[in-house]
Amino acid sequence: MPKLDLFKFVPFRLNRLAAEVSLALSSEYQERYGLDIPEWRVLATIGFRNEPCSAQYISHCTRTHKSTISRAVTALMRRRLVERVENAHDRREFSLRLTRKGKALYEELIPRLLRKEKTIMAALSATEQRELARLLGKIEKNLDLVQTRQEADEKLGY
Amino acid sequence: MPKLDLFKFVPFRLNRLAAEVSLALSSEYQERYGLDIPEWRVLATIGFRNEPCSAQYISHCTRTHKSTISRAVTALMRRRLVERVENAHDRREFSLRLTRKGKALYEELIPRLLRKEKTIMAALSATEQRELARLLGKIEKNLDLVQTRQEADEKLGY
DNA sequence: TTAAGATAGTTGCAGATGCGACCATTTGGC
DNA sequence: GCCAAATGGTCGCATCTGCAACTATCTTAA
Numbered sequence: 001m002p003k004l005d006l007f008k009f010v011p012f013r014l015n016r017l018a019a020e021v022s023l024a025l026s027s028e029y030q031e032r033y034g035l036d037i038p039e040w041r042v043l044a045t046i047g048f049r050n051e052p053c054s055a056q057y058i059s060h061c062t063r064t065h066k067s068t069i070s071r072a073v074t075a076l077m078r079r080r081l082v083e084r085v086e087n088a089h090d091r092r093e094f095s096l097r098l099t100r101k102g103k104a105l106y107e108e109l110i111p112r113l114l115r116k117e118k119t120i121m122a123a124l125s126a127t128e129q130r131e132l133a134r135l136l137g138k139i140e141k142n143l144d145l146v147q148t149r150q151e152a153d154e155k156l157g158y
Numbered sequence: 159m160p161k162l163d164l165f166k167f168v169p170f171r172l173n174r175l176a177a178e179v180s181l182a183l184s185s186e187y188q189e190r191y192g193l194d195i196p197e198w199r200v201l202a203t204i205g206f207r208n209e210p211c212s213a214q215y216i217s218h219c220t221r222t223h224k225s226t227i228s229r230a231v232t233a234l235m236r237r238r239l240v241e242r243v244e245n246a247h248d249r250r251e252f253s254l255r256l257t258r259k260g261k262a263l264y265e266e267l268i269p270r271l272l273r274k275e276k277t278i279m280a281a282l283s284a285t286e287q288r289e290l291a292r293l294l295g296k297i298e299k300n301l302d303l304v305q306t307r308q309e310a311d312e313k314l315g316y
Numbered sequence: 317t318t319a320a321g322a323t324a325g326t327t328g329c330a331g332a333t334g335c336g337a338c339c340a341t342t343t344g345g346c
Numbered sequence: 347g348c349c350a351a352a353t354g355g356t357c358g359c360a361t362c363t364g365c366a367a368c369t370a371t372c373t374t375a376a
Contacts, residue, residue, distance in 0.1 A: 002268040011179045018176035021169045092341045092354040110160040123300035135290045142281035250324040250371045
């Protein structure tokens with residue numbers, strides 16, 4: 001009889017690890033700032049770029065369904081963390097950017113998340129961390145996931 | 159201004175990778191066999207052990223909420239893939255095991271999933287695969303996740 | 317023995333999210 | 347220029363899943 005030990009099965013381990021890491025991070029963005037994951041992804045994407053971008057761009061970058069991004073953007077606009085302006089060239093789409101308030105939140109949040117990531121990754125040496133990043137990158141490439149900002153921009157014609 | 163590039167942020171990468179890998183696998187257990195993830199986790203846990211186990215055990219092993227496991231077990235019993243017997247020592251809990259039909263499905267499904275895992279991991283050499291497993295293990299340990307069947311059994315007093 | 321607290325499992329409820337339909341607008345072929 | 351197809355975004359719907367309350371049973375300690 002063929003057997004499969006869940007604890008050695010990479011897909012299961014990735015799922016469980018991702019869930020656990022998300023949980024660890026959520027204490028930062030959820031409890032403290034009332035953000036959920038899609039909202040955090042929107043902020044992270046807009047905040048990192050210097051130029052405004054569209055909801056579609058965020059959707060593709062983060063591999064999150066456009067309806068989910070749409071709702072996250074609505075919530076963030078309601079809280080005045082994000083604002084949008086009509087695009088002159090294409091009146092279907094909007095350019096999104098952080099408000100002053102949104103920028104302030106972003107600047108407060110980022111160091112906290114980076115610190116949290118650090119404690120999680122502290123189980124690995126610096127070399128091991130680089131190695132993990134490299135291995136994840138190879139699998140991502142195999143699954144045809146966008147790996148860099150440049151790739152994202154190119155794929156979306158920015 | 160502090161910056162955080164999502165594409166280099168390990169928690170995001172893990173989330174995205176886990177989602178993508180799950181999607182790749184779901185064509186096997188979802189489309190072909192009509193199983194969702196919790197159901198597959200129940201089958202995998204029961205199928206791997208030779209002795210029957212409780213829903214609680216599955217819940218702890220897979221880090222899945224007991225209500226989710228409960229619903230998955232109900233669905234699997236309705237399909238006659240899993241059966242349960244009252245535990246003589248403790249009438250609150252039930253021992254779960256695969257039916258003949260469930261075992262047949264398990265035996266058909268496992269090789270498919272292992273093949274799928276193989277193609278995903280094919281981006282890495284054998285050495286790299288071992289290295290990835292080792293690194294994931296270290297992070298799991300840091301997050302206090304159960305890593306082996308023995309650990310799971312001990313923690314749950316089996 | 318009994319009462320309080322713990323534990324196994326179920327279920328109602330609410331929040332989150334993916335799907336698909338939809339509207340408005342733009343693009344491309346003719 | 348015009349119509350069909352594609353694209354950006356919104357929204358209703360169904361599903362999934364976690365939480366918390368609940369029942370039933372077991373354990374512990376007085």
